[in-house]
Amino acid sequence: MSAKFDASVSAPQDAFERKRLAAVGPESWNNPEPSGPYQLVIVGAGSAGLAAADAAAALGVRVALIERHLIGGTCFNTGCVPSKALLRTATVYAEMREALRYGARAPATVEVDFAAAMTRLRRIRSHLTHSTSVRQLVASGVDVYFGNTRFEGADRLSVNGQPLRFDKALLATGARPQIPDIPGLKQAGFLTNATVFDLAELPPRLLVIGGGPLGCELAQAFGRFGAKVTIVQDMPLFLPHEERDAAQTLSEAFARDGIEVRLNTGVVAVRVEGEEKVVELVTDDYHSTIRVDAILTGVGRRPNVHGLALEAAGVNHDELAGVTVDDHLCSSNPRIFAAGDVCLDKKFTDIAEESARIAVRNALLGGRERLSERVVPWCTYTDPEIAHVGLYVREANARGIPIKTFTIPMHQIDRAITDSEQDGFVKLHVSEGSDRLLGATIVSRDAGDMISQVTLAMVAGVGLRTLAKVIHAYPTKTEAIREAAMAYNRTRLSTRLLERIRRRLGR
Template sequence: MSRDRTTMANAFPVDRDDIELIRGAHPPLWKNPEPDGPYNLVVIGAGPAGLTAASEAANLGAKVALIERGLIGGTCINVGCIPSKAIIRTARLYADMRDAENLGGDAQDHLHVDFQRAMTRMRQIRQRISRADSAASLASAGIDLYFGEARFSGPDEVTVAGKTLRFRKALVATGARPALPTIPGLTEAGYLSNETMFDLTECPKRLLVIGGGPLGCEAAQAFCLLGAKVILVQREPMFLPGEERDAAQILSDALAREGIEVRLNTEAVAVRTEGGKKLADLLRDGDTMTVSVDEIITGIGRSPNVDGLDLEDAGVAYDATGIKVDDYLRTTNPRIYAAGDVCLAYKFTHTAEATAHMVVRNALFLGRRKLSELVIPWCTYTDPEIAHVGLYPVEARQNGIPVKTYTVLMHDVARAVMDGEEEGFVKIHVREGSDRILGATVVASHAGEMINAVSLAIRSGMGLHALADVIHPFPTQAQGIKMAGDAFRRTRLTSFRRHLASRWLAWSRR
């Protein structure tokens, strides 16, 4: 059965790096301080949002209490972004080694994958990065750190480990947990989620991944490259149903080439165990087939952590989608705010941190920063990566906004050709008749890095014409962004302007 690893400080030490991580992120002998209230800000949850808010508020002189029931760092450091991207990097190394011949090297017929070494490297990186936000470092920054289950006992107070903390303002930043698909027999047979798959010490020989969203696609590709025979099941007719179709198709083709058995329009309807194997019944178009696997990973989404907080006693409204907030991130109790995955549809670390900054300004300093004004990019870290920011063309048209798209294929970008990374494209969408950027999608090996330039342009009001004026070092794959700007500029050269230019040049020769 899946467990919330971020709350189980004594449950997942696999090696000495995990032991060191726990010593810093939830010291076994930690003694909670005596409440010194009322606090300017009480923060519940020490994930990205909670850490950001507590640290910034304390740095500005506020009296801050931070409550964490499990490991400091939350999902991101312990069971999310940090461990997953560390494993993805090792998986890409093996992908490059298999592709050595196309990169001018010698291909290896029998490539040995050291799975245990890859996982050890991941745990070393996780432990190293976690040091920056250790319990000791937070306490030395003037933050009163409490470990235990937080519960609201009124509109302006919260209890933890038998102590009552009163507050002027509070922030709920408890994050989210994996959503479990309702598949008969899955819990009894056992499964992995992002909270448990990093505990593996051996690579599964056969692996079923349920869900073709970002987590499912990343896990399927990484474990395939590390030696697993992977079956990826997606109920929808395409991966990443929210992304542009040609972007998702490029990823679908890449996964199939790597040997992943892709089953779209397919649903896992039952799971059982037999002879030490997990048998999963897969339904497609009325036909059922059974596959035998060693492990199952679920990646169908995340649910907000709202249970056990006694939010009703604080007058805070919530439902299955999370805590209800207004555009300033206030809950239905004006003393209490929320940030990050517990209240947002965009469940990303960078969004959690951005909204935490907003809460500090709005709650403590009468700020008026709005959630609706944020420009939020995101990226799926497969190979190639898929990154997006702003509106999709279909969204713009639904809002009555005419759209013009400028597309550059990566096989026309010199650095992508040199790197052997020609799959993908840069698409920048502008309001037709202007250079106002509405959104962009980048599919490339380094799309997550490339999308930043477009995010900055949208946030600062720069048009596509301005992106064409940016000088890039040559050669880089980000040149694709400039090339899209150049394509826009060429369309602005109308026949009338050409006529004026030619008349001027002819006159200047006299």
């Protein structure tokens, strides 16, 4: 039996939290009185909504931004920012335990201070309110409203009953955690990304339901803090959208961190016995149970469309897929556009922000920009990180596109060797018979930064022949990208050409 743990006990609302909440959701806020129709009304002030407000304000239009809860949405308050702060501290603890790997003396014992890590998280989140606050939005010319939104017609809505009219509107309400329908789960209590960063103490034993990016990132973080972590995934693999060798590399990293991964496993029931949560599992018809102190659900996100009365505005939508939009991000109502998690399958901050900027230009300037024309990378911030841009091999095959792949293992790269970070690879996909980049996957501790070079090359139409000419500072891990490009160049040396070169050099 582990020491008593109570997941319902939240970390104290210290000065950092008070500063954050005052900046992104002030209790004393009074909504403005509209003097007429807005040229643009944005519903939702998360990553997409803030990017849209910034773009619209720069154009000098009358813009209103409506938020139901807190400015910054999931990414700032309960997603990217707090998770990456926590992951960084967890990595420090992992490096302390593995000091011998770097030629240093490991401490006799590594004492984890989870409360200090959470305080650092809150301090960082509070500091970043300088770029995410109500008052900054107002200073840029945006009218900010707090409250519940309901559409009353094709060109009007209400905020807490207060009517607003608009020429154009943008739906950017984001998404919320999807809760699995498991008997006993709600009664036993569980964590989501919306609550996990409020923990006051580390759960000794943690079950993570779902092997997607969120589940994998937090599983590794909590495992490195010292929790006994089990990931349960009802599929034969985790990170199902990534390359199989990428997921395998991460699987090996999880094993070193002591994380247990159970694939092809479903959670069929949860019950409480004393201070423990007893979880019943089924793996290929084999029944088993595990006892944990906390359960984290990470099985995906569901778009926030409920309660908006979108029917009144003539906006087609679905509870699971979200708002239906075309490639220009316009809904079935030509006045109303959508951006971010509420309408997109890929729910990443960078895609949300870019889709919002496209939607604003199309809505206000009559643009015809297409989201499908954008080259958008994403990254799972485990250790090693897994970053991707463009097509996967399976996608190219499904489209009938002949593809050739060039792979450089990180253990061939000098800087990866000197850093003792040899796990992973750089994999570049090109259209067969040419050097045109179609996609890439990078697995490395620095993959999220490294993928930007490939993304830039794809946007600029730079092929592998040109990438092979790019000189990198030595030693850096990005040399792996040039090595992959040079591997392509070597394939261009046909047997006949090589023979001609040898004859010439032999003169």
